[in-house]
Amino acid sequence: MPTKSASRLLTGSVLAVFVVFFVLPVLWLLLAATKTDQQLVHDNPLSFGSWQALKANWDALTAFQDNAIMQWLGNSALYAAISLVITLCVAVPAGYALAMTEFRGRRTLLVSTLVVMLMPNATLVVPLFLEINAVHLIGTMWSIILPYSFYPFGVYLTYIYFTTAVPKDLLAAARMDGCSEFGVFRHVALPLATPVIALVGFFSFVANWTNYFLPYVMLPESSQMPVQVGVGTLLSNVPSFNPAVGTLAIQRPQLALATLLAITPVLIVFLFAQRFLVGGMLAGATKE
Numbered sequence: 001m002p003t004k005s006a007s008r009l010l011t012g013s014v015l016a017v018f019v020v021f022f023v024l025p026v027l028w029l030l031l032a033a034t035k036t037d038q039q040l041v042h043d044n045p046l047s048f049g050s051w052q053a054l055k056a057n058w059d060a061l062t063a064f065q066d067n068a069i070m071q072w073l074g075n076s077a078l079y080a081a082i083s084l085v086i087t088l089c090v091a092v093p094a095g096y097a098l099a100m101t102e103f104r105g106r107r108t109l110l111v112s113t114l115v116v117m118l119m120p121n122a123t124l125v126v127p128l129f130l131e132i133n134a135v136h137l138i139g140t141m142w143s144i145i146l147p148y149s150f151y152p153f154g155v156y157l158t159y160i161y162f163t164t165a166v167p168k169d170l171l172a173a174a175r176m177d178g179c180s181e182f183g184v185f186r187h188v189a190l191p192l193a194t195p196v197i198a199l200v201g202f203f204s205f206v207a208n209w210t211n212y213f214l215p216y217v218m219l220p221e222s223s224q225m226p227v228q229v230g231v232g233t234l235l236s237n238v239p240s241f242n243p244a245v246g247t248l249a250i251q252r253p254q255l256a257l258a259t260l261l262a263i264t265p266v267l268i269v270f271l272f273a274q275r276f277l278v279g280g281m282l283a284g285a286t287k288e
Contacts (some may be wrong), residue, residue: 007089032256033057040253041276054251062236063252068222068227069258079141079215079226081147090153092197095158097187100171110159117152125213130219131203142228143218148208161196162189202273206266227262230282234258 019113028045035049036056043049061069098110108173128147129138137143166189173183189198212228219225237250 008235014141016244018219029256033260034254035253037251040256049253054257057251057257060251061257064237064254065222068230069227069261071223072225072227073261073265075141075224076209076228076262079144079148081206082141083145083208084201084204086145086149087151087154088197088201090149091154091200092158092190092193093185094261095160096162098155098159098212099162099166100189101167110132110156113152113156113159121211122213125217128214129217138218139224141218141224146213148204148211151200151204151207154204157200157203157237158193159194165196166192179261180264198273199285202269205269209266227258231255231258231262235279273287 024046031046031048032040034051034054034057035043036053037054039049060098087271098106124147132138132143132147137146161210172185174188175181179187184255209226210228211226213225216229216232222230225233234250234255236246238252238255239245240252
């Protein structure tokens with residue numbers, strides 16, 4: 001019994017820590033958008049404001065730079081969607097080729113993929129800027145989409161999946177039946193890879209959507225910004241953080257509302273894709 005009680009106490013403590021560090025900040029953010037700036041400072045942090053205040057915050061946010069928040073959200077969706085399509089078209093065949101074929105330089109490619117995957121994204125911004133500048137793409141959407149499309153984690157993830165979760169005997173049987181290598185990939189391996197494709201797609205989308213530093217460096221104009229950089233612009237227009245702002249001031253509840261808008265697409269994608277994500281994470285857990 002003491003052991004059982006200790007286990008329950010430990011479980012309860014872990015859940016309490018989870019609530020304090022993860023659930024409460026999100027709940028505060030949701031409620032902050034329903035308050036005025038004065039209510040946000042002086043009222044109970046976890047109290048609801050009013051629907052009128054939420055409507056006023058929405059009107060003030062959409063009035064900033066002629067509804068720039070919606071343009072930023074559209075830019076993020078465009079950059080992330082095109083990059084996602086390119087990533088899947090490249091990463092999945094590349095992972096299959098590395099897993100199923102032997103060729104000179106294969107080990108070098110795998111090691112290079114691992115090294116680049118482990119490098120912090122910030123270390124690649126300057127080299128990427130120099131490369132993009134050399135081909136005169138700075139300030140265009142391709143300066144964001146092309147680097148986003150390079151996703152070594154997706155290549156390595158699909159490599160692990162095809163190595164461990166796809167029966168090689170099944171692929172060999174398809175070849176014996178006269179299927180070409182592309183046909184084996186298209187008609188046998190690819191349908192089996194649906195979970196890992198969803199996993200790569202989700203991680204790629206989240207990485208692209210939440211990237212701040214690269215678009216901040218590559219895109220000089222507000223009309224080109226994705227929403228993450230746009231939220232940074234809003235932050236610099238909050239008087240509490242920048243007393244020098246003038247008539248374009250944004251209040252803290254409006255900033256909270258903009259943050260909610262920025263994270264909502266990721267949450268929606270996760271909710272729709274969670275069944276495939278769980279399958280993808282468990283697919284390579286056992287070998288044949």
